[in-house]
Amino acid sequence: MKSKQLLRICTLIIISIVSLLPAQAQQSKASFDTSLYPVGLSALYIGAQAGYLFSNKDIANDPAYYLTSGKFAELNLGWRAKNSWFGWQLNLGRLSIDRKLPSGQHGNTSLNGYDILQSSSPNWMWEKTTRDDRTFLFDQPTIDTASMTNFSSWYAMTGPQFWMGKKRLQASLSLNAGIGMTDYGYYFVQGHGTSMNTLQYDYYSKPNDQIAGPVDVAIEGNYNQYAMSKETFMASGSPTDFTSADLKSQSEINLMARGALGIEYFITPKVSVTANASYWYILAADLAGQQSFRGKLMYKGTWKEDFKPATPGEDPHLEPKTRTIIGVSELNYKRDFEKKNLGLLSASIGVKFWLGKRHKSRPIVKVIPAPVVTTKPIQNKDLLITVKDKPTGYALGSVTVTVFKDGQPFYTGITDVNGALPLIKDIPAGNYAIVGLLNGIKTTATELNSFDFKGEARVINCELLHNDPRFTLVGQTLNAKTDARIAHVKTTLNQNKGGENNFQVSDDNGEFRFQLQPNADYTVYAEQKGYFSNKEAVTTKGLDRSKTLYVDLRLALNELKQGAHFELKDIYYDFDKANIRTDAAIILDNVYRMLIDNPTISIELSSYTDSRGSDSYNMKLSQQRATSAVQYLVSKGISSTRLEARGYGETRPVNGCINGVPCSEDQHQANRRTEIKILKQ
Known part of the structure; x- marks a missing residue:
């Protein structure tokens, strides 16, 4: 369907609707409730509009386009949120823009005089010429062939629409973007002949370096001018001669x-008419457009009265006898057109039909004064704050919670084991912000305002969530013999495989905490004068953070009293070997630190085997291993007088695994051990 037909259909629809306005207005006058607008509008609408595109002078005079005025018609589909100023629309339509060449259907071809002069050969006589807008013209009798078609496009655009105002008459703003299937059209003009006008220029005699006088200039030859999309140009075989193209x-x-921008008038809640002013912006296709001329440039004039050649005979275009200037130059001129995007203004009218149930007029209701209800005023409240771990939902203790009032600190407290702060009593109404902090990570924040202080409830409950992906190691420093807690003990956490050491001192209850990364291995040990702690292994591998928050550890400290003895854990030797392995050296380094921190004690370092193998062999091997451990400590700088190596073989089992008794591997492992005994305190 052509755009003219669409325009006629839309115009007929609008005229039909407008013709019904008086009757419709009279019919709905009594029942029309203007308070329905915009509140009572149905959500969906369908409509049509048609309009006129005004000519843009820049595009109309641009030889790349020569596009003037146009028209468009479209179908409108849209939605408007109820009780709102916001909506969305979809527009489907067709537009066309007329193409008009200057001075008539096939027009006069014009060539810029200055550009023509500069394209001639030779052109030194025009070196002093300045650019102006004068043109050489070729009229219709010189045209050999010419043709043109208009610009047209089927398009679809969508975007938001905003309404302003109330009741029947409202203003609107819409912003749309989309795509078009566009035929940019084309034109070409081709001909030959002599320009219908002459232009006068000053002739510069370069050999004499002065203006000789004015000359009348005309051109003669073949000209060609065309513009179209590059797609059309290529599909047509890239023609250079349009007589047979x-x-x-x-x-x-x-x-x-x-x-x-527009105005919209609601005839009824179901029908509205619109008038719009629009600005269109259309991206142009790649352009194939050119103006060319091949022929000759002819000029003739008379010397100025005061012109005297300094070098007579040097300028071949000067005739001394007749004091005339005459000459002909070859001319080969070509100019490529540049594309530009199209910007056009339009005016349009349209009609919309709003879909959905029609709202009934509001009945007149007699207003009966309501009984006076006394509203309880805003009052002071108590505030209960709790904190939970977000992944598990567990209550979180030791969280520092700060309450801000009007941006200033109002209260600070630490949650107990149940994740709660003490009840904050009788706080006045106002604007509050509440946030917690644990292990360098903030909880969610909560805000309170005067609205929260209304109502009957005395207590305002506030729950904060803490989201830390790490696990929490909760440890206790204990006496290995009595199980009593030991306070203020330095503890060290080391992440295996190159992790840095972290330090904590246990609190008054002998408790300490570390944060553990998921899927990681750690060792933990304590350092306290007069005590020794084995290194304990801790891992988070295999733990699910959504189910587990805390990892518990009882870190036992052995008191360094004369006669005390305890096992040195995780000292391992290769089979039938006594040399100190790398992993065993790490454990012995812990013994080294104990001896440095307690310089007055002397120890016996003893080694034991299981019952497998001969008694003599086990005795010898255990002595060698104990000696290797002592020698390692001596190499670190501990005096040999403080150390004694003893191998006991299989003579002191910690269970009943002796010769001839079948035992499990775990039972044998318990007997393969290294112990420390305090010889002197």
Whole structure:
């Protein structure tokens, strides 16, 4: 369907609706409730509009386009949020823009005089010429062939629409963008002849370095001018001679946008008419456009009275006898057109039909004064704050919670084991912000305002969530013999495989905490004068953070009293070997630190085996291993007088695994051990 037909249909629809306005207005006058607008509008609408595109002088005079005025018609589909100023629309339509060459259907071809002079050969006589807008013209009798088609596009655009105002008459703003299937059209003019006018220029005699006088200039030859999309140009075989060219205009997908300001008048809650002013912005396709001329440039004039050649005979275009200037130059001129995007203003009218149930008029209701209800005033409240771990939902203790009032600190407290702060009593109404902090990570924040202080409830409950992906190691430093807690003990956490050491001192209850990364291995040990702690292994591998928050550890400290003895854990030797392995050296380094921190004690370092193997062999091997351990400590700088190595073989089992008794591997492992005994305190 052509755009003219669409325009006629839309115009007929609008005229039909407008013709019904008096009757419709009379019919709905009594029942029309203006308070329904915009509140009572149905959500969906369908409509149509048609409009006129005004000519843009820059595009109309640009030889790349020569596009003037146009028209468009479209179908409108849209939605408007109830009780709102916001909506969305979809527009489907067709537009066309007329193409008009200057001075008539096939127009006069014009060539810029200055550009022509500079394209001649030779052209030194025009070196002093300045650019102006004068042109050489070729009228219609010189045209050999010419043709043109208009610009047209089927388009779809969508975007938001905003309404302003109330009741029947409202203003609107819409912003749309979309795509078009666009035929940019084309034109070409080709001919030959002599320009219908002459232009006068000053002739510069370069050999004499002065202006000789004015000359009248005309041009004669073949000219060619065309413009079209590059797709059309290529599809038509890239013609240079249009007398026999078969142009095949091509349609291309392009982007376009439109902004519109309008007014909308609601005839009834179901029908409205619109008037809009719009600005269109259409992205242009790649352009194939050119103006060319091949022929000769002819000029003739008379010397100025005061002109005297300094070098007579050097300028071949000067005739001394007749004091005339005459000459002919070859001319080969070519100018490529540049593309530009199209910007056009339009005006349009339209109609919309609003879908959905019609709102009934509001009945007149007699207003009966309501009984006076006394509203309880805003009052002071108590505030209960709790903190939970977000992944598990467990209550979180030791969280520092700060309450801000009007941006200033109002209260600070630490949650107990149940994740709660003490009840904050009788706080006045106001604006509050509440946030917690644990292990360098903040909880969620909560805000209170005067609205929260209304109502009957005395207590305002506030729950904060803490989201830390790490696990929490909760440890206790204990006496290995009595199980009593030991306070203020330095503890060290080391992440295996190159992790840095972290330190904590246990609190008054002998408790300490570390944060553990998921899927990681750690060792933990304590350092306290007069005590020794084995290194304990801790791992988070295999733990699910959504189910587990805390990892518990009882870190036992052995008191360094004369006669005390305890096992040195995780000292391992290779089979039938006594040399100190790398992992065993790490454990012995812990013994080294104990001896440095307690310089007055002397120890016996003893080694034991299981019952497998001969008694003599086990005795010898255990002595060698104890000696290797002592020698390692001596190499670190501990005096040998403080150390004694003893191998006991299989003579002191910690269970009943002796010769001839079948035992499990775990039972044998318990007997393969290294112990420390305090010889002197």
